[in-house]
Amino acid sequence: MANPTAAMLVIGDEILSGRTRDANMHHLAGRLTEMGIDLKEVRVVSDDHDAIVSAVRALSGSYAHVFTSGGIGPTHDDITADAVAAAFGAGIDVRADALERLQAHYDRQGTQINDARRRMARIPDGAALIDNPISAAPGFSIGNVHVMAGVPAIFEAMVASLLPTLTGGAPLRSVTLRIARGEGDVAAALSALATDMAQVSFGSYPFIQNGVYGTNIVMRSSDEDALDMAAARLAQAFPEAERQ
Amino acid sequence: MANPTAAMLVIGDEILSGRTRDANMHHLAGRLTEMGIDLKEVRVVSDDHDAIVSAVRALSGSYAHVFTSGGIGPTHDDITADAVAAAFGAGIDVRADALERLQAHYDRQGTQINDARRRMARIPDGAALIDNPISAAPGFSIGNVHVMAGVPAIFEAMVASLLPTLTGGAPLRSVTLRIARGEGDVAAALSALATDMAQVSFGSYPFIQNGVYGTNIVMRSSDEDALDMAAARLAQAFPEAERQ
Numbered sequence: 001m002a003n004p005t006a007a008m009l010v011i012g013d014e015i016l017s018g019r020t021r022d023a024n025m026h027h028l029a030g031r032l033t034e035m036g037i038d039l040k041e042v043r044v045v046s047d048d049h050d051a052i053v054s055a056v057r058a059l060s061g062s063y064a065h066v067f068t069s070g071g072i073g074p075t076h077d078d079i080t081a082d083a084v085a086a087a088f089g090a091g092i093d094v095r096a097d098a099l100e101r102l103q104a105h106y107d108r109q110g111t112q113i114n115d116a117r118r119r120m121a122r123i124p125d126g127a128a129l130i131d132n133p134i135s136a137a138p139g140f141s142i143g144n145v146h147v148m149a150g151v152p153a154i155f156e157a158m159v160a161s162l163l164p165t166l167t168g169g170a171p172l173r174s175v176t177l178r179i180a181r182g183e184g185d186v187a188a189a190l191s192a193l194a195t196d197m198a199q200v201s202f203g204s205y206p207f208i209q210n211g212v213y214g215t216n217i218v219m220r221s222s223d224e225d226a227l228d229m230a231a232a233r234l235a236q237a238f239p240e241a242e243r244q
Numbered sequence: 245m246a247n248p249t250a251a252m253l254v255i256g257d258e259i260l261s262g263r264t265r266d267a268n269m270h271h272l273a274g275r276l277t278e279m280g281i282d283l284k285e286v287r288v289v290s291d292d293h294d295a296i297v298s299a300v301r302a303l304s305g306s307y308a309h310v311f312t313s314g315g316i317g318p319t320h321d322d323i324t325a326d327a328v329a330a331a332f333g334a335g336i337d338v339r340a341d342a343l344e345r346l347q348a349h350y351d352r353q354g355t356q357i358n359d360a361r362r363r364m365a366r367i368p369d370g371a372a373l374i375d376n377p378i379s380a381a382p383g384f385s386i387g388n389v390h391v392m393a394g395v396p397a398i399f400e401a402m403v404a405s406l407l408p409t410l411t412g413g414a415p416l417r418s419v420t421l422r423i424a425r426g427e428g429d430v431a432a433a434l435s436a437l438a439t440d441m442a443q444v445s446f447g448s449y450p451f452i453q454n455g456v457y458g459t460n461i462v463m464r465s466s467d468e469d470a471l472d473m474a475a476a477r478l479a480q481a482f483p484e485a486e487r488q
Contacts, residue, residue, distance in 0.1 A: 010286075042288035074431045076439075183318050187319045188360055202320070
């Protein structure tokens with residue numbers, strides 16, 4: 001059976017302006033690969049209601065899961081929860097169970113809850129909460145869309161809360177061979193091998209190190225025997241290859 | 245007049261599997277912001293013909309410019325040039341001017357050009373070449389789509405070749421104030437200011453440092469006077485704010 005598919009939607013002007021370097025995509029990609037969920041597409045959009053609604057609709061219609069990051073804090077530019085609710089035609093309001101978590105958190109801190117903080121308890125009707133062990137304000141899942149925070153430490157904690165509740169697939173194994181030759185010298189043998197072994201995906205990643213051109217060949221498959229065979233055949237064609 | 249808009253399309257299984265951390269998005273975002281081209285959307289798709297064709301069509305129809313990275317090397321998984329040609333219904337073949345650049349490069353290196361390397365001279369009909377001062381194999385522009393390499397050093401060199409040929413807009417200035425208070429304490433005053441000063445965009449970015457919650461407020465505008473006014477009003481509301 002084919003693995004479940006997924007897309008990610010990163011929301012935030014700060015990524016598109018170059019102010020902030022996104023870190024959440026790389027983290028999520030690695031975690032999903034480990035559990036056999038195939039990340040097929042990522043989109044980054046700005047803090048714009050229509051852009052978020054249309055991306056959520058397009059992605060949730062095309063993939064088994066959609067993971068979002070960003071835009072669920074207490075300030076005026078945090079519009080993700082409302083946009084996701086709109087994408088599903090769901091109502092949204094402050095919800096008692098979410099507010100309780102916030103209240104308990106701020107009580108422990110001795111901080112007053114105010115209107116801005118109360119906004120973080122706005123949850124679309126019918127959504128399930130995602131735990132936030134760091135700063136309490138929960139994420140949520142509605143339909144196949146999982147809405148999480150943009151701050152990397154909080155995003156990662158929410159991913160850790162969420163993923164064990166999802167069904168994965170066959171985890172992809174990978175083997176990398178490093179060959180101290182340019183891609184152009186590797187391409188013909190690699191192409192023949194890729195045609196021959198359709199159950200393995202072959203990626204070719206050139207590098208330049210100390211002025212020398214080299215190529216990393218990454219072979220990926222959930223079939224371990226096929227992967228070993230592919231690595232052996234590639235090593236036979238390029239005896240100088242080093243397994244990484 | 246509004247600034248030109250842009251989208252980026254990152255192509256590569258290695259990003260989606262979590263093997264490689266994309267660096268090109270952050271680089272391009274910064275360069276475009278400096279020259280007043282507004283990056284509105286980024287998509288990451290895999291090395292899949294149909295996925296590339298449909299993303300190129302969607303983005304080139306919606307934005308003034310589309311910048312792609314990845315998939316223009318010599319190996320079987322380098323399918324970007326053919327997919328972009330297909331998206332425009334253009335023919336594609338090895339082109340004499342592109343092949344000359346490769347030939348000269350490999351002559352200097354004393355390397356044989358072969359069929360795999362010759363593939364890198366495949367250029368869609370009607371495209372203009374983008375210089376590659378590092379490894380010669382050119383990128384190209386067809387219509388409003390600019391096709392560049394994925395290796396960061398080469399991507400950056402191609403961006404440096406390309407951007408001076410494009411017309412920018414009013415560069416966005418930004419001012420950041422750092423406030424040692426949580427977002428929830430800043431939100432109300434910030435929201436009032438954002439409503440009042442529509443010509444400035446206000447972004448709120450929480451951080452946690454040494455266990456203390458703080459907020460960076462980033463104000464962006466191409467109107468310098470409005471930006472100064474916004475910064476002054478915010479500093480008045482939060483006297484502890486530090487300009488970054």
